Amino acid sequence: MQYSVKIDAFEGPLDLLLHLINTLEIDIYDIPVSEITEQYLLYIHTMNELQLDVASEFLVMAATLLAIKSKMLLPKYEDELDDEGFEIELEQDPRDELVERLIEYRKYKEAAQDLKSLEEERSMIYTKAPSDLSDLAGSVKQDTSELNVTLYDMLGAFQKLLRRKKLQKPLPTKITKQEIPIQTRMKEILVELKTVTGRKNFFDLFPYPERGHIVVTFLAILELMKRKEIHVEQEQNFADIFVSAVKE
Known part of the structure; x- marks a missing residue:
């Protein structure tokens, strides 16, 4: 029996990486690739178990993380000189490109949140003459509750639930x-x-x-x-x- 559920909270692999970086309290300029790759693949595996559609861009990012992890395992050498005495330019940190993309994405995401806040603030302003609303005071109760749990938090809770019930092994x-x-x-x-x-x-x-x-x-x-x-x-x-x- 197959279930198909579409969730609007999926915004792409960079959004998932930022969530993991914030949750694990990782320095974005010094990402431990091995740990972040393991956590990322765990989320992808959980999505597959739930039969949720995983976009190809999530799989591309998984391959990118594995490639960066492989490069990080290669031995590093000190600056060397060629036959003519010039310094050989060593390869840059393989994480640099990913870090730049994450920082750029975070800027746009924060800007989008600021614009959304301004929109909500502006939506509370109405160009209307003052009215006597004293009779309505206390009769209207606004719902100030806010959904502060993301889909990634729910997936993390689901992983914890499976560990609690020990379902990794066949019954x-x-x-x-x-x-x-x-x-x-x-x-x-x-x-x-x-x-x-x-x-x-x-x-x-x-x-x-x-x-x-x-x-x-x-x-x-x-x-x-x-x-x-x-x-x-x-x-x-x-x-x-x-x-x-x-x-x-």
């Missing part, structure tokens, strides 16, 4: 496959969230150990996030993720 027993529609699982999750008071821990939404049930549940949560029917919150990096239903 020793034979299990009859049972197909579970995503729409059915979405309804079950909404009912479960609406029956609890407050929010619920992300890991508590996976009561069954079967891999198929886990994958369907995770895709159902992503689809509910996309439809803005649930709130997903995380207070800080590496903290637990909490899920709650959006009040009608």
